Amino acid sequence: MNDTMTLTDRLALVRREIDEAARVAGRAPEDVTLVAVSKLHPAESIRTLAEAGHADFGENYVQEATDKIETLAGLDIRWHFIGGLQSNKARFVAGRFSLVHSVDSIKLAKALNRKAETLGIVQDILLQASLAGEEQKSGVEQQGLNELADAVMEMNGLRLRGLMTLPPFFDEPEAARPYFARLRELRDALEPRLGISLPHLSMGMTGDFVPAVEEGATLVRIGTKIFGPRPCKR
Numbered sequence: 001m002n003d004t005m006t007l008t009d010r011l012a013l014v015r016r017e018i019d020e021a022a023r024v025a026g027r028a029p030e031d032v033t034l035v036a037v038s039k040l041h042p043a044e045s046i047r048t049l050a051e052a053g054h055a056d057f058g059e060n061y062v063q064e065a066t067d068k069i070e071t072l073a074g075l076d077i078r079w080h081f082i083g084g085l086q087s088n089k090a091r092f093v094a095g096r097f098s099l100v101h102s103v104d105s106i107k108l109a110k111a112l113n114r115k116a117e118t119l120g121i122v123q124d125i126l127l128q129a130s131l132a133g134e135e136q137k138s139g140v141e142q143q144g145l146n147e148l149a150d151a152v153m154e155m156n157g158l159r160l161r162g163l164m165t166l167p168p169f170f171d172e173p174e175a176a177r178p179y180f181a182r183l184r185e186l187r188d189a190l191e192p193r194l195g196i197s198l199p200h201l202s203m204g205m206t207g208d209f210v211p212a213v214e215e216g217a218t219l220v221r222i223g224t225k226i227f228g229p230r231p232c233k234r
């Protein structure tokens with residue numbers, strides 16, 4: 001990474017690389033939303049990018065995100081919740097985020113639904129799929145995906161928009177490609193089952209967003225390549 005580049009330069013660079021990957025794959029660049037993952041980075045860095053016109057930011061931790069949302073109220077930001085979420089914290093998330101990417105259990109879906117219904121809103125969500133078996137602790141396993149999707153379809157406070165995955169870490173980006181292709185296949189199989197369209201595939205991070213875009217990602221979640229390395233979580 002080039003340290004002399006500013007935050008907005010790095011965001012623009014990532015955006016250009018996404019656009020290029022989309023074009024190579026014969027996709028429209030505007031069909032890929034760049035979610036800037038700002039976890040553990042200061043609110044002021046988000047402000048800089050938001051004031052430069054970037055709207056989508058991803059956060060992982062409920063308390064940290066809540067503080068930032070408050071600090072940055074008034075800016076035009078779409079917040080994405082992308083981290084692991086315990087159902088007892090769902091009430092702090094429903095209604096505050098444009099999209100919750102990480103719904104992986106019926107218990108969590110119910111908790112989000114309950115809060116959304118109380119607020120009188122419909123919360124957009126994705127289901128997080130685990131495609132790597134035991135190596136992956138978060139996400140619903142493939143066998144449980146249909147059951148979870150069916151349950152969500154019964155919840156009036158939730159609107160299912162697609163799937164998310166976080167493949168195991170590989171040094172080589174191409175190694176993640178089969179997981180991205182698999183997520184797309186799962187989405188393609190769920191649509192006729194549920195009878196709705198699922199426009200979103202949230203996949204691809206700093207190390208592997210190029211194959212993710214080539215395999216159909218509509219939301220890429222990129223932190224390090226924009227903000228630099230994260231300070232350790234205290």
Ligand SMILES: *Cc1c(COP(=O)(O)O)cnc(C)c1O
Nearest residue numbers: 037082205206207221222223224
């Ligand atoms: C932190 C995080 C990212 C961003 O990771 P980078 O490698 O820094 O781009 C993306 N998705 C999820 C779920 C994350 O927790």
